[in-house]
Amino acid sequence: MLRGLSRAVDPVSAPFAWEAGADGRRELVGARVTQCALSRICGACAESLGRPIAFVGDDLEVARNAFHAPPLHESCAEGLAETEPSWRVVRTAAFEFVRPTKDDLDRRPTFQPSALI
DSSP states (O other): OOTTOSSOOBTTTBOTTEEEOTTSSEEEOHHHHHHHHHHTBOTTTOOBOOSSEEEEEOHHHHHHTOBSSOOEEHHHHHHHHHHOTTOEEEEESOEEEEOOOTTOSSOSOEEEESSBO
16 A cells, blocks of 8 residues: 555556545545646556656547546556546657646646647
8 A cells, every 4th residue: 555545556446546436436636636747656556657658538638638637657547448438548758737727617737748649
């Protein structure tokens, strides 16, 4: 188990940046999403990231090139995408972590890939 985390991490069944919500569906944990961005760790396995970096998101996130889920290893992203039919995998060499401004309706940060592969 990771320090400060009350459960074991599994990249597919119990990814680091997600917790089960009241309805049993996965929900992102804001503090862990930020930790992934600032520490450059994978949102699924919590290990250091290399390149390529991958993101998972639905068609809308892919179209706007802005993802709410944190950066992932390519293999972790593919494993997660298999569990959620609406998710697509996008590969990149770099990304920007964009925090919302006071005027944004969606107060969640986004990850914006800047060098798609």
